[in-house]
Amino acid sequence: MGTATPPPAQAQQTIEVAEPIESQKRPVKLTGKPELIREFLARFDVFLFDCDGVLWQGDKLLPKVVETLDVLRNRGKQIVFVTNNSTKSREDYKKKLAKLGIQAEIDEIFGSAYSAAIYISRVLCLPPTERVYILGEAGIEAELRSENITFLGGTDPADSGPMTPSDYETFGPDPTVTVVLCGLDRNICYKKLARAYQFLQNPNCRFLATNIDSTFPTHGKLFPGAGSMSAPLTYMLGGRQPVSLGKPSQAMMAAIEGKFRFDKSRTCMVGDRLNTDITFGIEGGLGGTLAVLTGVNKEDDFLKEGAEVVPDAYLEMLGDLAY
Amino acid sequence: MGTATPPPAQAQQTIEVAEPIESQKRPVKLTGKPELIREFLARFDVFLFDCDGVLWQGDKLLPKVVETLDVLRNRGKQIVFVTNNSTKSREDYKKKLAKLGIQAEIDEIFGSAYSAAIYISRVLCLPPTERVYILGEAGIEAELRSENITFLGGTDPADSGPMTPSDYETFGPDPTVTVVLCGLDRNICYKKLARAYQFLQNPNCRFLATNIDSTFPTHGKLFPGAGSMSAPLTYMLGGRQPVSLGKPSQAMMAAIEGKFRFDKSRTCMVGDRLNTDITFGIEGGLGGTLAVLTGVNKEDDFLKEGAEVVPDAYLEMLGDLAY
Known part of the structure; x- marks a missing residue:
C-alpha cells in the first residue's frame, strides 16, 4: 500500500497552478x-x-x-x-451601494424593475394609450416612469385597505390595461390581487413579473419573494406563468x-x-x-x-x- | 332513408320515463x-x-x-x-340561511372552517400545549374556539399592517405552533405570509387549508379564493401542498x-x-x-x-x- 500513497496536497496544487486554465477540470x-x-x-x-x-x-x-x-x-x-431586487430603482440602488462604500454610476446598475421597464417600452413597445397595473413597490414605479410608461396600482393608497362593496361591483377587465406587472410587494393585499386578476381576464392583457424568486433573503432568513406575489394569480389563472424579467x-x-x-x-x-x-x-x-x-x-x-x-x-x- | 328517421323527441322522452332509473344511461x-x-x-x-x-x-x-x-x-x-366557504362559522351560516328564508339547525351545517377544526381536534388530536397559526378570517377562529383549539394570527391586529424592523428579527419557527391553517383571508398581507412561512420551517408543523378553491365567486365575478392564500406558501415551500379540509x-x-x-x-x-x-x-x-x-x-x-x-x-x- 505504501507505494500507492498519493503525493502530498501541496505538490498537487503546484502542478495545477502550472497548467493553463482551459485544460483544467471545471x-x-x-x-x-x-x-x-x-x-x-x-x-x-x-x-x-x-x-x-x-x-x-x-x-x-x-x-x-x-x-x-x-x-x-x-x-x-x-x-x-x-x-x-425590484423594490429599488437604479437611483435607490446607487445610494445603497454608496452607503456600503461602493461607488457606482446609474448606468452600471441593472435591476429587474428596470429590466421590466425596458421590456415593456422597447420590446412590447406599449402604445401611450395603454397602461400597466403594478403589483409592487416604488422601485417599479420609478423605473416605469423613467421609460414614460403610464401605470396604475403600485403604491396608490386607493389600492390598499379592505375591499369595499363597490370594489366588488366595479372591478373588472379594462381595455386600456394591457400589462399586469408583479414584483416584490410588502404591502400586498386582497384588493390588489383581485384587481390584477380582473385585468388579466382581458385576453390581451400580458402577465409579467420582475422576477419569480420564491423567497427574499434578509436578516439571515427567507421571506416571501416576488414570485410569491404572482403565485396566487398563476393559481387563479389555472397555471399561467408570468414572463419573468429577472435572472435566470x-x-x-x-x-x-x-x-x-x-x-x-x-x-x-x-x-x-x-x-x-x-x-x-x-x-x-x-x-x-x-x-x-x-x-x-x-x-x-x-x-x-x-x-x-x-x-x-x-x-x-x-x-x-x-x- | 325515410324508414331510418328516429321517432320524434316527444315519443323518446315518454319511453325514457317509463323505464326504471337504474337502466337509464347516466x-x-x-x-x-x-x-x-x-x-x-x-x-x-x-x-x-x-x-x-x-x-x-x-x-x-x-x-x-x-x-x-x-x-x-x-x-x-x-x-x-x-x-x-371558510369565512363564516356555522352560526354565521345559519344566520345567512335564515336571512334568505331557509330555516336550518346548526347541526345541519358543515363548513370547511368547522371541518378543519374537527380535523385538528379529533384526527390530529392536537395537544393543548400546541397552537394553530391562522391565515384566515373570523369564521375559522369561531370554529377553532368551538373545539377548544388554541390559535394565533387570524384577525389579530398585530398581524396586519406593514412589517417592522423587529418583525424581520423576531419572526421564526416556534415549537408550540404545529399547524398553519389557511382559509380565504380578505385581509391577507405580507406579514401573515411571512409569519406562516417561518412557522412552516419547523419540520413538525402541518400545513392545512380549509379548502383550495382558486377563486371565490361573488357579484357575478371571480375573486381570489382560499387556495390563492396558500398558493404563495406552496410556492415558497418548493411545491408542498396543504392538506385540504374542503370539497373535494x-x-x-x-x-x-x-x-x-x-x-x-x-x-x-x-x-x-x-x-x-x-x-x-x-x-x-x-x-x-x-x-x-x-x-x-x-x-x-x-x-x-x-x-x-x-x-x-x-x-x-x-x-x-x-x-
Whole structure:
C-alpha cells in the first residue's frame, strides 16, 4: 500500500497552478492562485455582478470588495450590477451601494424593475394609450416612469385597505390595461390581487413579473419573494406563468444586451446562486461564470456527482480576486 | 332513408320515463319527470347540499328552494349544508340561511372552517400545549374556539399592517405552533405570509387549508379564493401542498362522517360544480350525485364526449324537485 500513497496536497496544487486554465477540470477554484486569476480575468472585458451574497450579506459589505472592483476598473473592465431586487430603482440602488462604500454610476446598475421597464417600452413597445397595473413597490414605479410608461396600482393608497362593496361591483377587465406587472410587494393585499386578476381576464392583457424568486433573503432568513406575489394569480389563472424579467430569464439578458451591446463571449457572470446567477450566465451563452461561496450555494452543490449547474470557476469570496 | 328517421323527441322522452332509473344511461335528467324524481329520492336518506349556485346565486334565493327542502324534510330526509366557504362559522351560516328564508339547525351545517377544526381536534388530536397559526378570517377562529383549539394570527391586529424592523428579527419557527391553517383571508398581507412561512420551517408543523378553491365567486365575478392564500406558501415551500379540509378532499368527507355517521350508500351529494361537489360525492363512494345547472357547470360539461366527471342525475334547478 505504501507505494500507492498519493503525493502530498501541496505538490498537487503546484502542478495545477502550472497548467493553463482551459485544460483544467471545471469548476476551477481560483482562491489563492494568482496565475489562474490573472489568466481568468484576461478572458473578459465585462463582469456582470449579482449583489446580495456576492458584494454584501444583509447590510455588511464583504471583505476586500471595494479593492476588487478597483482592480477590475483599473484594468479597464466594464462592471454591471445585476439584481433581481425590484423594490429599488437604479437611483435607490446607487445610494445603497454608496452607503456600503461602493461607488457606482446609474448606468452600471441593472435591476429587474428596470429590466421590466425596458421590456415593456422597447420590446412590447406599449402604445401611450395603454397602461400597466403594478403589483409592487416604488422601485417599479420609478423605473416605469423613467421609460414614460403610464401605470396604475403600485403604491396608490386607493389600492390598499379592505375591499369595499363597490370594489366588488366595479372591478373588472379594462381595455386600456394591457400589462399586469408583479414584483416584490410588502404591502400586498386582497384588493390588489383581485384587481390584477380582473385585468388579466382581458385576453390581451400580458402577465409579467420582475422576477419569480420564491423567497427574499434578509436578516439571515427567507421571506416571501416576488414570485410569491404572482403565485396566487398563476393559481387563479389555472397555471399561467408570468414572463419573468429577472435572472435566470433570458428576457433580462436581452434587455441588458439591448442597453450595453457587449460581446457575450468576453463577458462573465459572477454570483452566489446556481439556479439564478450561474444558470443565467450559462443559458445566456456568456464566455464564463464565476461562483462565490458567500451566499446561498456551497462548494458541494456544484462539486457533487450529478450537479446540474456547474460554474467555470469559483472563489471562497469575491475579495480573493484582489490577492 | 325515410324508414331510418328516429321517432320524434316527444315519443323518446315518454319511453325514457317509463323505464326504471337504474337502466337509464347516466346522467339522467330529472326535470319534469315526476316518476323518476320519486324513484331517485326514494334511494336516499341523507342529502348533502352545496349552497352557492344550488340554493342561491349571490344574495338571491333560487326559485322553490324552500319548498324543495320542505318536501325532503317532510319525507324524513336528513339535510346537511356542506360549504367550502371558510369565512363564516356555522352560526354565521345559519344566520345567512335564515336571512334568505331557509330555516336550518346548526347541526345541519358543515363548513370547511368547522371541518378543519374537527380535523385538528379529533384526527390530529392536537395537544393543548400546541397552537394553530391562522391565515384566515373570523369564521375559522369561531370554529377553532368551538373545539377548544388554541390559535394565533387570524384577525389579530398585530398581524396586519406593514412589517417592522423587529418583525424581520423576531419572526421564526416556534415549537408550540404545529399547524398553519389557511382559509380565504380578505385581509391577507405580507406579514401573515411571512409569519406562516417561518412557522412552516419547523419540520413538525402541518400545513392545512380549509379548502383550495382558486377563486371565490361573488357579484357575478371571480375573486381570489382560499387556495390563492396558500398558493404563495406552496410556492415558497418548493411545491408542498396543504392538506385540504374542503370539497373535494375526502378529509372533509371523513369529518362529516365522523359527526353524522350516515349510511354512505343512502346519501346523495347535490351541487353545481363537477370538480368539487360531484367529484366529492363520487370519490367519497356516496350512493348518488345530483347536479344542478344554476351554478358553475353547464349541461355540456358532463354530456360531452370524454367528460371526466359525470353525475348520476341532474336538474335545471333544485326547485324542480318540488314539482
